[in-house]
Amino acid sequence: MSAIESPSVAAGKAAAGAGPKRGPAPRPVADRRPRFSKAHLKEWAWGYAMIAPLFAGLVIFYLWPIVQSAYFSFTSWGVFGGQQWVGFQNYSSFMSDPQLPRAAWNTVKYSLIILAGIPLSIVFAALMNQVSGKYASLYRVLYFIPVVTMPAAVAMIWRWLYNGDYGLINYLLSLVGIHGPHWVSDDRYTVWAMGLVGIWSSLGYNMIIFAAGLKNIPRQYYEASSLDGAGRIRQFFSITLPLLSPSIFFVSVLSVIGGLQMFDMVLMMLGKTNPALAGSKTIAYLFYEDAFVTGNQGLAAAIAVVLTLVLLVLTALQFRLQKRWVHYG
């Protein structure tokens, strides 16, 4: 829920104060109870029953629209209806869109920048943990503020910071003799500029999650290792990071999802008549253009399907990989 991103991206962005607790995640390898026993069936029934309300809503309002969209991706769907089956035409025109390679690269670049912001959040959270409670609370509120700042205000100030002639960043750079570029109107720099804003807006969220997670790590571990002579840096890498890994995993999954879906920042930071716009579009921006500007809904649906599939693969991959580095306890 950065100040800039759309609701679902926002929803996907932040994780909860789900501090990783100690204690292993229960995954009994062999189930002692006989199969299909009454207890088993009862557990099954409860399982389905408890997910039922959620799934009922998700199917009606989310999953069914996805199916509909997938169907429409195979049609030429004008703005107001009148669809005709065209098979894979939308997909092939998307794949052969000259804007695609650059857009894909921008999307990947942006997501990687966002992921690079995660270590920053961890560091800040760790630092925050070191100061006394009063200060920590104050800092926490201050770092939270971007979340409630109006997106238009965020855009305005960042645009001013990045302004090629009057902006603060270039002014500071000029003091050390560097002639700063036009950050938001030169497509060699726009994705970096947007990435920085992306990191900035998610920092507060991520820090809250990590701060809670850090609080969870028992002191004894640190005390024991200090007695053994481990310095702070060493402690960070051998105690803090591993025990924080569930939170890190969570944040990184959602950051990938959020990063790949970004497009509204392009609108807000770059604007419409911008020489850098052509080279700064993301995949989700192409989707937005087709859906709401040129009115080619079938093509937009195809883009959405491709994006979803890519995310599914990436997320499944991340879940697979988590066994290597995530410690539940």
Add this chain to the structure above:
Amino acid sequence: MFRKALVLAGAGALALAATGCSSSKSASSGQAESGPVTLTYGIWDTKQKPAMQEIADAFHASHPNITINIQLTPNADYWTKLQTAAASGTAPDVFWMSTTRIGLYAGQKQLLSLSDKPGFDNSPFPKSLNDVYTLDGKQYGMPKDFDTVGLWYNKKLFDAAGVKYPTATWTWQDVIDAAQKLNDPGKGVWGIASPDWTQENLYNTMLQAGGQAITPDHKKSGFDDPKSIAGLQYALDFITKYHVSPTAQQMTDTQPDQLFASGKVAMFADGDYDMPEYKAATGLEADVAPLPAGPDGKKATVINGLANVIYAKTKHAQAAWEFVQYLGSKEANEVQAKTGTVIPAYNGLSATWVASTPQYHLQSFIDQLNDAVPYPVSKNTAAWTTPMQTTLDQIWGGKLDLQTGVKQIADQMNAELAKE
């Protein structure tokens, strides 16, 4: 007595049908409007809401059984919401339409044709506006207001440089000369701002050179016409040849109207709609003159304007038509003129708007009506304007040379127009 009972009965029935839901599934279509009717009227400018409300109230006074319910949606989201609603059959009964979308909505049968309705009269409106809102011989929009473009200039900067103010007789050469004299990099002042904005700058320069953006039959692009290219070259030269304009990147970081309002550029061709912004700018002493004439002495500006349209799936076609007729009447347009925010489309009423801000020669905008050319549109304008703007951005950003870029635009445009 009998009629009163009928009205009451109708009121009761309609009240029952209308509770809870908005204009969704209630029946009663095609019947004569006997009972009270509520029409929804979609608009997008909060500044004009008071005027619209006044018009709605006046209409209600003369048509007591029709109530108008104004729905305001901010401009940025208006089309998203309208598109969603129209695709679902729930768009407002009457709503504002722009020249860039009229082709889409009318072509996809989302609007009722007005020209075959009883009592239709479009004579009080400029022909160019009527033309823009006409498709296949039928007019779908009742013009509401219009915008033209003028040459705004900063009096203080002109005085300081000792340059005479622009007049109606100025030509391109006069602008170039003045810009060169006014340009003062030492003080951070440019002579003119020449962005790749089409409505304010490029469409007009192309026309002044004798070219055009699109042929009048909306079938072919005019970008590859050498005269159009000359018009584009003139605008581009301010940046690349004479160096009297901020670069495209500079004008993206800081919008040209902001630069003008802050006294950083001496001249800027802009529409009448930015007048409130300049009026409110602190320390700006400005004025406006008609656009200069091209090399052959041709004067031109595009004219753009909104229109009121009726949703094809409205349940109250008759009442909606009565309201739209009223919106096109002299009284309604006078209300618009009073507020000073827009120039009403009704001929002869612009004087009130002109008088609203006497410090500017707003008459410049009105005088140009004679040279006004309809805004370039087609059935799906956005399909070609989007890539066109991208390519113009490339040209203006120095990544593409003009000749190649123009060919690209023309090819793309013709490809899209062929699909229509």
Add this chain to the structure above:
Amino acid sequence: MGSGRQRLWPVHVILAIGAAAMVAPFLWQLITSLQTTGETTSVPPHFLPSWQWSNYSQVFHDTKFAQQFLNSVLQTAVRVLAQVLFCSMAAYAFARLRFPGRNALFLLMLAVLMVPSQVYLLPQYQLVQNMGLLNTLAGVVLPGLFSAFGTFMLRQFFMSLPNEVEEAARLDGAGTFRIFWSVMLPLAKPGLISMGVLTVLWSWNDLLWPLVVVNDDSKMPLTVGLSMLQGEHLTEYPLLMAGSLLASLPMILLFLAAQRRITEGIALTGTK
């Protein structure tokens, strides 16, 4: 953690610089809200406003602020309560119960997060319209009662809670739902509060969906009401900034109240 006599001032310096960067746009919003419109568009920007406190009262005049504030509160309350209930149940089931197809269903649920949200706009609009709920509170909140994200979050949380309490309760003969309701939920309070806070934030800031669904300005939430202040060519930024600043105050208060609960609660259960 690190309770030695180390000097903390480098930490403070870093945190303070970071905090300044975080807060700067908010301060800018505050400054802009006290300027005149003419001042906001000038270049270079003015840092000292002309103290137009009247902008704040003007907001109440130009929008139905109080009514829309209540609408926001109502919509948010309903959505948060429903989500906490539905998501915690489903999250517990995914984390702790075994049933065929569990992992597949979980992945299916996650897929909802991977679709660009604009894909849902038109279908959800038509669903709500078919139910006759356009322009109503029910129509606005309905899709938002169900959240894949909240479920994912809480599942992570449940998965990291210790088994022992649950097994003890089971040995005592408690049924599945009883365990969930009386044992696991209280343990999960910090997670629920966090999820609640995030959901409140999302719901409070939600703009596009209510904008499309609601037509009457008396039924709009605050975000939509404030967006109406944008004019076509000239937006009175000071008013807009003032209004959204006022709108953000409840969120800040909520965070202040909740953050103590979160970190306290977690710290308590963390020590074993």
